[in-house]
Structure formats: C-alpha cells, structure tokens
Amino acid sequence: MTNQQTIRAQLRQQLRKRRTSLSLHEQQSASDALVKNITKLPQWQEASCIAGYLANDGEIDLTQVMHHAWHQQRRTTVPVIHPFNRKNLLFLQFTATTKRVKNRFGIDEPILACPSVVPLKQHDIILMPLVGFDEAGNRLGMGGGFYDRALASSHHCSPRPWLIGTAHDCQCVDNLPVASWDVPCDVIVTPSRIIYPTSRDCC
Structure with missing residues (x-):
C-alpha cells in the first residue's frame, strides 16, 4: 500500500466514524437542512431525472429529497450493483x-429488472454520498470505486449529468489526497453549505 493509499484509508476510517457517531436527532436535522439546500439549486429546478441513493453507514439521508422529487413529478433512480x-x-x-432487497454489502437496493434501468445519459443530476470531501470538489468514497467506474464515461455525455456530492459538515477536510481515477463533484451540498468548487466543464 502506498503512502497516499494509507492516508486515504486512515481518513476513510476517521470520517466514517464521525458520521456514524451522529445521533438520530442530528441525522434528522441534517436531512431536514439538506433537502432545503438541494431543492434550491438551479440544477434541481431544471432537472427531470435525478439519481439518489439509499443511505447506509451514517450517510446523510435522502428520504426527504426523494419525496420532494416525487411530489414534483420528477423521475428518480438509485444505484444497484451490476449483475454481471x-x-x-x-x-x-x-x-x-x-x-427492495439487500445486496452483498447488506445495503438496500431495488430488485433488478431490465425495464427499470435508466441510462446515465438520461440523468440530469446524480446525488452521491461522500465519506469525505474538500472545498476543491475532491471526494472520498467507501473505497470500492463503484461511482468512479460508473461515472468515468459521464464526461462523454452531452449534456452530462451534474455530479452533486452530499455529506454531513463534519466530513469536510482541508486537503483530500486525490487518486487519478477519482471523479470530482460539480457541487457539494451539506446541511449548512452549497459549495461550487470550480467552474463546471459543460462540453
């Protein structure tokens, strides 16, 4: 394991502990504040298809975000592990x-059905859970690389979906070590902030 990998692994452990240490009240308050920030984004106002996720391991909960999307007649998706x-x-x-069923990690996901698959290019927004992030838009995931692989081709979509990272405020670090395969966020939303790290590449 390289020095960078060691640092990322240690950060991942520390930041997961931070978010799982939050009380139920703190998690609920964070979810309440998050939905207010996400739904006032201009990207949200224009979106018709939004990918969320089913929270696990202390991730900030998107239940209210999804309900808000349904109320506004927006199409919603969540990720599942590819069967092949x-x-x-x-x-x-x-x-x-x-x-729903439990996947091999014990995380809820929809029962796989081919007619329910929505291609990446049809999405306007991808909401991604973060383990850690910095204000430059760099993100640290759980370490499996699932989102990085799934979104590696997103830059070839025209227009491509907005990649919006979601996290608790306590998951912010000053400077996150970046790997070459990391796909950065266009926007990061926490209960207290909306962070636009850089100008978005719209090509």
Whole structure:
C-alpha cells in the first residue's frame, strides 16, 4: 500500500466514524437542512431525472429529497450493483413502492429488472454520498470505486449529468489526497453549505 493509499484509508476510517457517531436527532436535522439546500439549486429546478441513493453507514439521508422529487413529478433512480460486472453500477428507477432487497454489502437496493434501468445519459443530476470531501470538489468514497467506474464515461455525455456530492459538515477536510481515477463533484451540498468548487466543464 502506498503512502497516499494509507492516508486515504486512515481518513476513510476517521470520517466514517464521525458520521456514524451522529445521533438520530442530528441525522434528522441534517436531512431536514439538506433537502432545503438541494431543492434550491438551479440544477434541481431544471432537472427531470435525478439519481439518489439509499443511505447506509451514517450517510446523510435522502428520504426527504426523494419525496420532494416525487411530489414534483420528477423521475428518480438509485444505484444497484451490476449483475454481471460486479464492480460497476446501474441506475434503476425508484419510487415509494419499489420493492427492495439487500445486496452483498447488506445495503438496500431495488430488485433488478431490465425495464427499470435508466441510462446515465438520461440523468440530469446524480446525488452521491461522500465519506469525505474538500472545498476543491475532491471526494472520498467507501473505497470500492463503484461511482468512479460508473461515472468515468459521464464526461462523454452531452449534456452530462451534474455530479452533486452530499455529506454531513463534519466530513469536510482541508486537503483530500486525490487518486487519478477519482471523479470530482460539480457541487457539494451539506446541511449548512452549497459549495461550487470550480467552474463546471459543460462540453
């Protein structure tokens, strides 16, 4: 393991501990504040298809965000592990009545059905859970590289989806070590802030 990998692994452990240490009240308050910040984004106002996720391991909860999207008649999806390429993700349509199963990591996901698969290029927004982030838009995930692989081709979409990282405020670090395969966020939203790290590449 390289020095950078060691630093990232240590950071991942520390930041996961921070978010799992939050009380139920703190998690609920964070979720309440997050939905207010996300839904006032101009990108949200224009979006018709939004990918969320089913929170796990102390991730900030998107339940209210998803309900808000449904109320506004927006299409929503969540990621599932690809059945054949098990290091990649597919995005499946998700509603309040979607049946769920546990994947190999014990995380809820929709039951896989081919008609429910929504191609990446049809998304306007991808909401991604973060383990850590910095104000330059760099993100630290769980270490499996699922989002990085799934989104590596997003720059070839025209227009491409906005990549919005979501996290608790306590998950911010001053300077995150970056790996060559990391896909950065266009926007990071926390309960207290909306961070636009750099000008977005719109090509």
